[in-house]
Amino acid sequence: MLAALATVGMALALVTPAASARESWHPGWVGAWSGSVQQASAPPWGEAGWSAEGFDNHSVRQVVRVSTGGPTLRVRLSNEYGTEPLRLTGATVARAGEGAAVRPGTLRPLTFRGSKSTVIRPGGLLASDPVLLPTAALDELSVTLYFAGKTGPSTQHNLATELSYRAEGDHRFDRSGRVFDETSESWYYLSGVDVVGWLPWHRGSVATFGDSITDGFGSTPGANNRYPNELAERLVAAGKPLGVLNAGISGNRVLSDSPCFGEEGIARFERDVLDQPGVRTVIVLEGINDIGFGSLDMPGECGLPTREVTAEELIAGHRKLIRAAKAEGLTVIGATLLPYKGAGYYTPEGEDIRDTVNEWIRTSGAYDTVVDLDRALADPNDPDRLNPAYDSGDALHPNDAGMHAMAAAVDLNTL
Incomplete structure (x- = not known):
C-alpha cells in the first residue's frame, strides 16, 4: 500500500505548481480546505493580529479542518499581498491534537521542489510537494511555518474563527505545543490544502x-x-x-x-x-x-x-x-x-x-x-x-x- 502511495506521490510531484493556479493545477487534486487571503490590516472590529508587523524568527502553527480526505495532500501558501519576496525557512504538517499540540507519529516535513526552504515572489502562490499523510474527511491538520528572518507585513485571512499559535525560534517539529505561547484568530500565508481522493471518482x-x-x-x-x-x-x-x-x-x-x-x-x-x-x-x-x-x-x-x-x-x-x-x-x-x-x-x-x-x-x-x-x-x-x-x-x-x-x-x- 505504501509503495503504491509513494508512486502516486512521485507522479504528482512532477506537476506540482509553483505559481499560477489555473495554468498548472493537476486534475487529480481536490480542494479540501481554503482560506481567502487579504492584505495586512486591522479592521474596526476584532483583534489586530500579527499581519501588520509580520514575523521574525517565529514559528507559526495554524489549525484547519479538511472537508474531504485522501492518501496524499499538499499545502498552498500565498504571498498575494507581499511587497517583498517571502523567505520561508521551513514548514511541517501534522494531524492536530489539543491546542497547539500535534498527534504523535504524524509530523511530516513540507518540501517545495525538493527543498525544505523556499522563496515566494510578491503576489505569488506556491504549493508544496505531495505529502504522504493519509487524512479522512473532517480531520484537523496543523501547518507550522518557520521564518528565520523578517517577513514584513503578511498576507492573511483576518477572521479565522480559529486559534493560530506563535513561538520564537524554530519549532516546526515540536509535538507538545507548549512553546507556542501566543495566539491569534487569523491565518497567515496559508491559503489551501488539497488532497488526492481515495477513490477514482472522488473528483x-x-x-x-x-x-x-x-x-x-x-x-x-x-x-x-x-x-x-x-x-x-x-x-x-x-x-x-x-x-x-x-x-x-x-x-x-x-x-x-x-x-x-x-x-x-x-x-x-x-x-x-x-x-x-x-x-x-x-x-x-x-x-x-x-x-x-x-x-x-x-x-x-x-x-x-x-x-x-x-x-x-x-x-x-x-x-x-x-x-x-x-x-x-x-x-x-x-x-x-x-x-x-x-x-x-x-x-x-x-x-x-x-x-x-x-x-x-x-x-x-x-x-x-x-x-x-x-x-x-x-x-x-x-x-x-x-x-x-x-x-x-x-x-x-x-x-x-x-x-x-x-x-x-x-x-x-x-x-
Whole structure:
C-alpha cells in the first residue's frame, strides 16, 4: 500500500505548481480546505493580529479542518499581498491534537521542489510537494511555518474563527505545543490544502462564496460550526465525497474594494473560486454589505469607498459572477440574502433593495438553482428579521443553530 502511495506521490510531484493556479493545477487534486487571503490590516472590529508587523524568527502553527480526505495532500501558501519576496525557512504538517499540540507519529516535513526552504515572489502562490499523510474527511491538520528572518507585513485571512499559535525560534517539529505561547484568530500565508481522493471518482469540491456570514462570524470560535463546515458534515453523513471550500471574507462586498475587507467580489472571484482545484459548484451569498455600508459613515479607510448601491447595480454584479462561473463549466447556486432588520446598518431603503435582489435571485433563472436562505432563517412573526433562534445577537449574523439551518437548506443533489 505504501509503495503504491509513494508512486502516486512521485507522479504528482512532477506537476506540482509553483505559481499560477489555473495554468498548472493537476486534475487529480481536490480542494479540501481554503482560506481567502487579504492584505495586512486591522479592521474596526476584532483583534489586530500579527499581519501588520509580520514575523521574525517565529514559528507559526495554524489549525484547519479538511472537508474531504485522501492518501496524499499538499499545502498552498500565498504571498498575494507581499511587497517583498517571502523567505520561508521551513514548514511541517501534522494531524492536530489539543491546542497547539500535534498527534504523535504524524509530523511530516513540507518540501517545495525538493527543498525544505523556499522563496515566494510578491503576489505569488506556491504549493508544496505531495505529502504522504493519509487524512479522512473532517480531520484537523496543523501547518507550522518557520521564518528565520523578517517577513514584513503578511498576507492573511483576518477572521479565522480559529486559534493560530506563535513561538520564537524554530519549532516546526515540536509535538507538545507548549512553546507556542501566543495566539491569534487569523491565518497567515496559508491559503489551501488539497488532497488526492481515495477513490477514482472522488473528483470535486463546492466553493461557498460570500462575506462574514460565510466566513463564520457569529459561530463559536474553534468549533468548526461555520455554515460551510456544517455543509461538509452533511455531505460526509450522506456518503457524498465532495470537498467544501470557504471563500468568505468578513466585510466583503460585490462591488467595492476595501483594505480591511478584501477586494470586491467580482475581482477576487477568479482567484478564490475559479482557480481552486477541483471546484465543480459555487454557492454565492453576497451583497448585504453593499446595501448596508452605503448607510454608514465608517471611520478610517476600512469603509472606503462608502457609496449607495442600487438593486440594479447589485444584480449586474451577480450576473458577472454567474457568467464567469459558467464560462468555466461550474454549476452556480444563488443564495438569497438573509433578513437583517435590526442590524446596525439596516434602513427601510436597504430592505427594499434586499427584497428586489432576492426576488431576482428566486425568479430570474440566472442561477442554475437557488437556496432560499432568506425564508429558511426568517422570523415567522416578522420575515424581515432573523429568526431569534438563529440570531447571534446582532440581528445580522447567524449563531451556530443558524449556521446549521443554512447548511440544512442546501439540496445536496444540486451540488
